[in-house]
Amino acid sequence: MLESDQQANELVDIQSxxxxxxxxxxxxxxxxxxxxxxxxxxxxxxxxxMAKDNRTRSIVLEPARGxxxxxxxxxxxxxxxxxxxxVSLEDVNDRDALVSELTTRLHFSExxxxxxxxGARRNATVKxxxxxxxxxxxxxxxxxLTLPGTFIQPEYQRKYPIGGYASHVIGYVGxxxxxxxxxxxxxxxxxxxxxxxxxxxxxxxxxxxGVAGRELLEVDALGHKKQSISVxxxxxxxxxxxxxxxxxQRLAEDLLHDEAGAVVALDPRDGExxxxxxxxxxxxxxxxxxxxxxxxxxxxNDKRHPLTNRAIQGQYPPGxxxxxxxxxxxxxxxxxxxxxxxxxxxxxxxxxxxxxxxKRGGHGAVELVDALAxxxxxxxxxxxxxxxxxxxxxxxxxxxxxxxxxxxxxxxxSGLVPSADWKRRVKGEPWYPGETISVSIGQGFMTATxxxxxxxxxxxxxNGRLVTPRLVHAIRKRGTGTMEAVEPSSSRQIPIPPAxxxxxxxxxxxxxxxxxxxxxxxxxxxxxxxxxxxxVVALRSGPEKxxxxxxxxxxxxxxxxxxxxxxxxxxxxxxxxxxxxSAAAPIAKELIEAHVKFTSGGDLDQGEHEETxxxxxxxxxxxxxxx
Amino acid sequence: MNNRRxxxxxxxxxxxxxxxxxGIVAIGILSIHSxxxxxxxxxxxxxxxxxxxxLIGSLVFVATAGIDYHKLSRFSYIFYGIGLLLLxxxxxxxxxxxxxxxxxxxxxxxxxxxxxVKIPLIMAxxxxxxxxxxxxxxxxxxxxxxxxxxxxxxxxxxxxxxxxLSFLSIYIVLVLAVGVKSRAFGLVVLTALLLFxxxxxxxxxxxxxxxxxxxxxxxxxxxxxxGKGYHGLQSRIAIGSGELLGKGLYGxxxxxxxxxxxxxxxxxxxxxxxxxxxxxxxxxxxMYAGLFLMGLEIAGKARDTLGAxxxxxxxxVIAFGFLVNLAMTVGLAPIVGIPLPLMSYGxxxxxxxxxxxxxxxxxxxxxxxxx
Numbered sequence: 001m002l003e004s005d006q007q008a009n010e011l012v013d014i015q016s017x018x019x020x021x022x023x024x025x026x027x028x029x030x031x032x033x034x035x036x037x038x039x040x041x042x043x044x045x046x047x048x049x050m051a052k053d054n055r056t057r058s059i060v061l062e063p064a065r066g067x068x069x070x071x072x073x074x075x076x077x078x079x080x081x082x083x084x085x086x087v088s089l090e091d092v093n094d095r096d097a098l099v100s101e102l103t104t105r106l107h108f109s110e111x112x113x114x115x116x117x118x119g120a121r122r123n124a125t126v127k128x129x130x131x132x133x134x135x136x137x138x139x140x141x142x143x144x145l146t147l148p149g150t151f152i153q154p155e156y157q158r159k160y161p162i163g164g165y166a167s168h169v170i171g172y173v174g175x176x177x178x179x180x181x182x183x184x185x186x187x188x189x190x191x192x193x194x195x196x197x198x199x200x201x202x203x204x205x206x207x208x209x210g211v212a213g214r215e216l217l218e219v220d221a222l223g224h225k226k227q228s229i230s231v232x233x234x235x236x237x238x239x240x241x242x243x244x245x246x247x248x249q250r251l252a253e254d255l256l257h258d259e260a261g262a263v264v265a266l267d268p269r270d271g272e273x274x275x276x277x278x279x280x281x282x283x284x285x286x287x288x289x290x291x292x293x294x295x296x297x298x299x300x301n302d303k304r305h306p307l308t309n310r311a312i313q314g315q316y317p318p319g320x321x322x323x324x325x326x327x328x329x330x331x332x333x334x335x336x337x338x339x340x341x342x343x344x345x346x347x348x349x350x351x352x353x354x355x356x357x358x359k360r361g362g363h364g365a366v367e368l369v370d371a372l373a374x375x376x377x378x379x380x381x382x383x384x385x386x387x388x389x390x391x392x393x394x395x396x397x398x399x400x401x402x403x404x405x406x407x408x409x410x411x412x413x414s415g416l417v418p419s420a421d422w423k424r425r426v427k428g429e430p431w432y433p434g435e436t437i438s439v440s441i442g443q444g445f446m447t448a449t450x451x452x453x454x455x456x457x458x459x460x461x462x463n464g465r466l467v468t469p470r471l472v473h474a475i476r477k478r479g480t481g482t483m484e485a486v487e488p489s490s491s492r493q494i495p496i497p498p499a500x501x502x503x504x505x506x507x508x509x510x511x512x513x514x515x516x517x518x519x520x521x522x523x524x525x526x527x528x529x530x531x532x533x534x535x536v537v538a539l540r541s542g543p544e545k546x547x548x549x550x551x552x553x554x555x556x557x558x559x560x561x562x563x564x565x566x567x568x569x570x571x572x573x574x575x576x577x578x579x580x581x582s583a584a585a586p587i588a589k590e591l592i593e594a595h596v597k598f599t600s601g602g603d604l605d606q607g608e609h610e611e612t613x614x615x616x617x618x619x620x621x622x623x624x625x626x627x
Numbered sequence: 628m629n630n631r632r633x634x635x636x637x638x639x640x641x642x643x644x645x646x647x648x649x650g651i652v653a654i655g656i657l658s659i660h661s662x663x664x665x666x667x668x669x670x671x672x673x674x675x676x677x678x679x680x681x682l683i684g685s686l687v688f689v690a691t692a693g694i695d696y697h698k699l700s701r702f703s704y705i706f707y708g709i710g711l712l713l714l715x716x717x718x719x720x721x722x723x724x725x726x727x728x729x730x731x732x733x734x735x736x737x738x739x740x741x742x743x744v745k746i747p748l749i750m751a752x753x754x755x756x757x758x759x760x761x762x763x764x765x766x767x768x769x770x771x772x773x774x775x776x777x778x779x780x781x782x783x784x785x786x787x788x789x790x791x792l793s794f795l796s797i798y799i800v801l802v803l804a805v806g807v808k809s810r811a812f813g814l815v816v817l818t819a820l821l822l823f824x825x826x827x828x829x830x831x832x833x834x835x836x837x838x839x840x841x842x843x844x845x846x847x848x849x850x851x852x853x854g855k856g857y858h859g860l861q862s863r864i865a866i867g868s869g870e871l872l873g874k875g876l877y878g879x880x881x882x883x884x885x886x887x888x889x890x891x892x893x894x895x896x897x898x899x900x901x902x903x904x905x906x907x908x909x910x911x912x913x914m915y916a917g918l919f920l921m922g923l924e925i926a927g928k929a930r931d932t933l934g935a936x937x938x939x940x941x942x943x944v945i946a947f948g949f950l951v952n953l954a955m956t957v958g959l960a961p962i963v964g965i966p967l968p969l970m971s972y973g974x975x976x977x978x979x980x981x982x983x984x985x986x987x988x989x990x991x992x993x994x995x996x997x998x
Contacts, residue, residue, distance in 0.1 A: 003759060003760060006760035007759075007760055007931070007932055010756075010760060010805065010932050011929070011931060011932050011935060013805070013806055014804050014805060014806075014926075014932060014935050014936070014939070015926070015927045015929075015935060017803070017804055017806060018804070018923050018926055018927050018939070020803075021800070021803075021804070021923060021939065021942075022920065022923050025916075025919055025923075025942075025946055026916065026920075028950050029912055029915070029916050029919075029950075031959075032912065032950070032953050032954065032957065032959075033908075033909065033912055035957045035958075035959055036866065036900070036905060036908050036912075036957060037905060039863060039866050039867040039957060039958075040866060040867055040869055040870055040871065040900065040904060040905040040908065041870065041871055041905050043867055044867050044868065044869070044870035044871065044905075045870070046867065047863065047864050047866070047867025047868040047870075048867070048868040048870060050864045050867075050868065051864050051865070051868035051880055051881055051886075052880075054861075054864065054880070054881065054884075054886050055880045055881075055884050055886070218880075218884070219884065226884065
């Protein structure tokens with residue numbers, strides 16, 4: 001065959017085969033078309049949704065937290081702008097490198113950082129630190145390149161401008177915990193949201209925190225904002241006017257000074273709490289800003305328990321202040337009449353044991369008023385023994401002991417009113433009659449919190465009207481700007497005749513005029529009260545000052561004033577300060593006098609110009625230990 | 628005589644052919660314009676640059692269409708040799724980018740020889756079969772294989788997986804077109820299968836880790852949307868969210884907000900599909916299909932083996948780019964980095980494709996002339 005023929009054949013060959021290539025090509029293009037139909041038509045809607053998700057981001061607009069004031073409008077808690085450091089984990093490729101950069105440049109704790117990253121979702125934004133100092137902010141800004149994904153967000157930080165006073169009442173805020181995020185009450189919040197963790201901040205968190213807003217943004221692949229799609233503005237939380245009188249609160253805390261203890265003052269007529277002090281205290285501003293782990297741990301493990309609100313959580317034997325309840329039980333159950341005299345020879349022999357009176361040699365023949373005034377133990381030993389534990393327990397409960405008062409603070413404790421039933425249930429032992437005798441003077445198993453004792457005194461002062469203490473005076477709704485008064489506290493009447501309370505009050509007046517609390521006698525106002533000493537250890541020897549401090553007795557003093565028309569009830573508990581008359585009563589007296597001066601307005605101030613609240617604050621605590 | 632025929636002007640076929648090419652090129656520039664800033668802070672807007680490449684490509688098109696391909700074929704081996712030389716230069720002195728060395732810097736521009744060398748390869752293979760009748764599997768299969776091999780290996784070494792596969796596809800399609808004795812072909816296929824594991828190891832090992840990851844992520848693209856499968860997923864979201872009617876020109880959120888990477892180069896089709904929807908896509912596919920069918924029509928009516936094989940080779944190189952690019956943007960193939968012919972931004976590829984189409988017209992216009 002000729003070369004050209006071969007070539008011609010070859011060409012025909014090739015051209016006949018082209019049909020295969022054509023068909024193959026068209027098949028492949030048809031396949032692509034099918035795939036595109038699948039993507040665009042069949043699943044198009046789905047991809048449309050994905051595209052939407054891609055380009056929209058929603059940003060939480062944090063609401064301004066409601067402010068806190070005292071009853072006279074003194075600012076207790078506000079919001080100040082602060083710089084917070086965040087990390088957007090989506091933009092972090094090398095977490096280890098970022099952690100080491102943050103620890104070396106800003107001296108953050110590696111442990112804290114790792115803990116924060118660990119729980120977070122991989123595309124989450126994590127708050128690293130709130131309240132950056134200007135220096136720290138400058139470091140972050142100038143090391144943008146080595147700190148990828150970090151950004152500073154100006155936000156509000158909670159600040160308590162009164163500097164550590166009333167900390168236990170106000171409380172503090174903090175980042176919401178993972179566990180709480182799942183709860184109904186905290187719906188709509190997100191990781192990093194600040195919520196009330198303690199005190200009033202915690203109780204009224206929902207109203208205080210307001211409602212977050214939301215902005216829907218259109219962003220590009222780098223997260224840069226293109227435009228705002230929709231904005232729902234945040235609505236700020238309500239402002240709360242507390243019942244506290246911060247001037248009295250400061251005075252009370254200054255008077256307690258470095259000693260551990262609690263002071264409660266309330267208005268017996270409506271239960272408004274004027275003072276709720278607990279020492280030692282803490283700095284709520286520091287805690288709200290996010291304490292470093294080590295400092296937080298130190299605070300938790302502090303032996304003096306600064307985080308405990310002693311006024312509502314401290315459960316102490318009420319000691320002789322319990323004799324108020326005992327007196328009501330005696331008269332109410334007719335175990336004795338007020339005029340019945342009982343012999344006190346310095347001790348009460350029961351079984352093989354002699355229960356001593358605090359006064360060696362005794363008080364002689366005493367009737368009820370004297371027994372209260374002199375705090376005669378034997379009088380109450382005898383009548384307690386006569387009534388039995390069940391009667392005592394029943395009257396104690398009438399006065400609200402053994403139950404929470406219902407004050408609007410978290411984690412209140414209920415104290416303990418012991419009974420035979422209780423002992424069998426909890427201790428698995430029968431009740432011994434000797435134990436009734438201890439309880440008769442507020443010792444033994446009996447415990448009460450200072451706020452409970454304030455409630456007891458208030459009821460006594462108000463002829464048996466037991467009022468629930470409360471902390472909110474008024475609320476200003478941010479939405480409308482209107483002030484709303486708070487509904488009056490609930491109260492109930494103790495079913496004991498008013499004449500009984502009259503007799504008890506006579507005794508309490510005598511305590512101050514001629515009894516154990518003569519130190520609290522005031523030239524300004526008539527005060528009635530009762531001293532108490534809560535034994536810390538049962539058996540002691542030697543004089544008080546030789547005993548190590550942590551074993552010394554707690555000093556109680558409960559009081560109300562003025563005696564004819566009471567407007568204030570004060571309870572002072574000073575831990576390990578010995579006798580109530582010497583350690584606690586002067587504090588109560590100063591508070592009552594200050595209160596009278598504040599409330600009576602100009603009249604008294606004109607007479608004593610220099611005796612302003614400021615100068616009162618400068619008075620050191622006159623805590624004597626000489627009884 | 629040639630000159631006289633050329634002067635006689637274009638017939639309807641030619642106008643249609645040119646119309647499709649211009650249409651696709653215009654769509655490409657429009658899509659590029661849509662994703663790249665029209666007023667960049669520095670330099671010339673990319674859509675203008677692409678227009679410039681198209682203009683240069685058109686001049687080359689006129690040249691490759693005008694000079695008789697028989698004359699051109701005399702220099703095939705020399706052109707191919709120069710091409711191989713350039714590939715060596717790239718490996719020695721090329722510009723690196725993202726782990727591969729593909730460009731030869733030329734002043735402010737950069738030439739990509741792996742694109743340019745495709746035409747000399749087509750010419751060389753067509754010339755090899757066209758000069759005389761090749762007999763036996765050695766001549767028909769192995770020798771042309773040896774022509775392809777150095778280029779293939781040099782491109783793979785850059786590494787440029789897409790271009791090297793394109794290179795290989797030209798060889799395979801041309802061998803299929805001329806046909807081989809089935810026994811010989813079977814032998815090669817058998818050997819290839821036996822050698823496959825070793826070759827796979829060699830090829831896989833020679834790939835960069837990002838290429839390996841791309842192929843791996845193709846296996847399960849939803850596994851890690853923020854990572855390896857990101858490009859593929861964003862591309863599919865762009866295409867799919869276009870739905871039937873599209874989001875309109877400049878209305879593609881995926882591309883406008885830069886979720887889709889490389890919108891003006893490898894993923895230009897996704898840009899088009901998001902803006903114009905399935906209807907637009909069908910039109911575009913029809914245009915490409917028409918172009919390929921016209922190319923094969925030219926091959927079918929070619930005057931000689933040389934012309935037929937040139938035409939098949941040109942259709943092959945463009946169709947390969949088209950099919951693989953689309954397959955990867957719609958998620959049917961791994962993302963290997965192949966531009967969409969006539970649409971993706973890129974000087975070397977645009978000029979090469981237009982030059983190749985010029986050759987196609989060349990073959991058509993010289994089919995009736997006598998030597």
